[in-house]
Amino acid sequence: MALTRILEPGDERAGRWLRETGPVELVRRLTTADGSAEQLPGMTAVRLGGYRLRAAAAAEPERDLAAVAAVGGRFVCPGDREWPTQLDDLGDARPIGLWVRGRSDLRLWALRSVAVVGARACTPYGAHMAAHLGSGLAERGWVVVSGAAFGVDGSAHRGALAVGGATMAVLACGVDVTYPRGHAELIGRMAEQGLIMSELPPGDHPTRSRFILRNRVIAALTRGTVVVEAEYRSGSLVTARSAQRLGRFTIGVPGPATSGLSAGVHELLRGEGVLVTDASEVAELVGDIGDLAPARRGPVLPRDLLDAVTARVLEALPYRGAVDGREVARTAGITADEALGRLYELHSLGFVEREGDGWRLTPRPTCNGDARRGGT
Missing domain, CATH: 3.40.50.450 (Rossmann fold)
Structure with missing residues (x-):
């Protein structure tokens, strides 16, 4: 307690003295005039004078203990x-x-x-x-x-x-x-x-x-x-x-x-x-093993739930206008029958709609009034 009055926080030189001599001996050397303080490595007369000036105010650490006890x-x-x-x-x-x-x-x-x-x-x-x-x-x-x-x-x-x-x-x-x-x-x-x-x-x-x-x-x-x-x-x-x-x-x-x-x-x-x-x-x-942050990802859109072939059929439809099933099949790289089956599946999900003999994307309004691709 007395040394917290005498030494400044983070004083590495004083920390070395404390480690080598112990607190009781260090206080004794800093407060007595027997010449032992001058034997401490790095000690100078100016430094010692400063320490002893502080030591004079640290003579009663019991007062500090009482003061801190008074505030719990x-x-x-x-x-x-x-x-x-x-x-x-x-x-x-x-x-x-x-x-x-x-x-x-x-x-x-x-x-x-x-x-x-x-x-x-x-x-x-x-x-x-x-x-x-x-x-x-x-x-x-x-x-x-x-x-x-x-x-x-x-x-x-x-x-x-x-x-x-x-x-x-x-x-x-x-x-x-x-x-x-x-x-x-x-x-x-x-x-x-x-x-x-x-x-x-x-x-x-x-x-x-x-x-x-x-x-x-x-x-x-x-x-x-x-x-x-x-x-x-x-x-x-x-x-x-x-x-x-x-x-x-x-x-x-x-x-x-x-x-x-x-x-x-x-x-x-x-x-x-x-x-x-x-x-x-x-x-x-x-933290420790198991303290994991939740996985980060964007929102799941309806089209994200489509299987790969159905998603490819949806992508085969043009941005505007209608096309027949054979054109969709050719673009998607599948047979006409399979393309037709996928188109009906997309129709039931609300992604596409019939227009005569062709198929087109279901118009989806946006903030600027444009129609966008289904699911985007």
Whole structure:
């Protein structure tokens, strides 16, 4: 707990020190003046001064524990039963620990989770797709993970909550800090119905760098990252690239080719990203054997149900006018008797009609008043 006050999230050098010395010894070296801190690889006087300035404010981690307990939270660190071990894939950049609010088990929820991220200033299309994915994934038993920001993040969380599903938010501030303020109600609902977590101790405020570093946690925690809308320089692409490096699925929802908000997603899809259009396709990609999306096909037309020979007879009739049965037989490549039998079959089905001694297609009105071929 003390180290979350002293070290910034994602500090790989400090992560190495923590791995080599353990948390108790690292705190001792950073808070005492016996010269042991200078022996840490990569430590400089300037860096040590910064750490010790922070350490002075971290002398009572019990206060942070009391503060998070007051809002129904707890602290989870590596080695705890609730720790999501997939975060260990981050190596020395893994979180020191996580401050968590919510009653559910973090490790169990993270085992079947998907990240849905995207632009803050998203379009109505982006908001709709995020909510649609959030609700669809939640209905299929997946936990929807995002960052509780405006735009795509908030829509994904709301989509999951709307169907009574599970959702988690990874914050770039303390779990007792409501940010953004406009999402106070949403964050409160997630604290009650889902989980919210952060690497930062209670009371800490967000910064630009913390938002970027937070994204690696979202990527590592989940089986895959879905990007709904993102510009070329979007932080959501940072999450997607982190997912790629970690061997997670990287997924994108396409948008209009003329939309700058979809430009980053399309660039992702040109690389290793996989295109999806709904929750079933996401579940098929990140899920287990048997989690298959439904087969995609156009509507079945009446003429699709005809056998091959009957369909060939129908095709032998001209677009306009009538022809006799022998002409139909010659065009279809069958005998006159067989052609006649097929024509009567098509007549009973309403595809053709008699006109004197000939046969013609049954006129079918369209929006412009033209007659079209039967069944088309």
